[in-house]
Amino acid sequence: DTGVSQNPRHKITKRGQNVTFRCDPISEHNRLYWYRQTLGQGPEFLTYFQNEAQLEKSRLLSDRFSAERPKGSFSTLEIQRTEQGDSAMYLCASSSGPGNQPQHFGDGTRLSIL
Amino acid sequence: GQNIDQPTEMTATEGAIVQINCTYQTSGFNGLFWYQQHAGEAPTFLSYNVLDGLEEKGRFSSFLSRSKGYSYLLLKELQMKDSASYLCAPSYGNNRLAFGKGNQVGVIP
Numbered sequence: 001d002t003g004v005s006q007n008p009r010h011k012i013t014k015r016g017q018n019v020t021f022r023c024d025p026i027s028e029h030n031r032l033y034w035y036r037q038t039l040g041q042g043p044e045f046l047t048y049f050q051n052e053a054q055l056e057k058s059r060l061l062s063d064r065f066s067a068e069r070p071k072g073s074f075s076t077l078e079i080q081r082t083e084q085g086d087s088a089m090y091l092c093a094s095s096s097g098p099g100n101q102p103q104h105f106g107d108g109t110r111l112s113i114l
Numbered sequence: 115g116q117n118i119d120q121p122t123e124m125t126a127t128e129g130a131i132v133q134i135n136c137t138y139q140t141s142g143f144n145g146l147f148w149y150q151q152h153a154g155e156a157p158t159f160l161s162y163n164v165l166d167g168l169e170e171k172g173r174f175s176s177f178l179s180r181s182k183g184y185s186y187l188l189l190k191e192l193q194m195k196d197s198a199s200y201l202c203a204p205s206y207g208n209n210r211l212a213f214g215k216g217n218q219v220g221v222i223p
Contacts, residue, residue: 004156031209042201042213043157056208091156100145100164100209105156 002026004106006092012112013082020078021109025094032075033103034067035091036060043091049075050097079111087113125220130192134217136202140183144205148176148187151199151216160187160200189219197221 035043051072069075093103145164149157163178199216
């Protein structure tokens, strides 16, 4: 079990630039989740995939955000025209299904907008 | 939102017992997870409750009352390595977790 892997670990970029993060879930997990966490807060749900289908999106996910999981394995989260408020830790989690199985989190990608 | 309510900070000595409470909205509720998060690290799974009652896993126990929208996490025989944030995460819909802010527990010798 290699765990959930996220890349890059850190990303520093200027406001207005586009960024893309990658998540490789635990291989046998069919469910994949993206969360965002800011300092002193708990993670906030962004979106959920079951296999390659994106089944749920938070209202936090503005039209500048897009997520994909093209083959039902790894996922990407892209933020276009980044803003200061996008600075956060972006966490990916995966779980098996069906039912409420524990979600296992990656170490996250920390995004800093200059 | 799901109005997750957790106290924010507490300090206890090694060997002590601490209880961390959590209340949540019951509408659409599936079950409740507790996670531990050390500073700068990812959350790690501690426990899951779906039925009313107490679940015990070693030094950690978690309780759920579905009718009251209430859960607690009990940490026994505290160790220094238990210094961390403890996150209450009720599950809704497609196992979407609605995390509280977390309770920061500091353990002192």
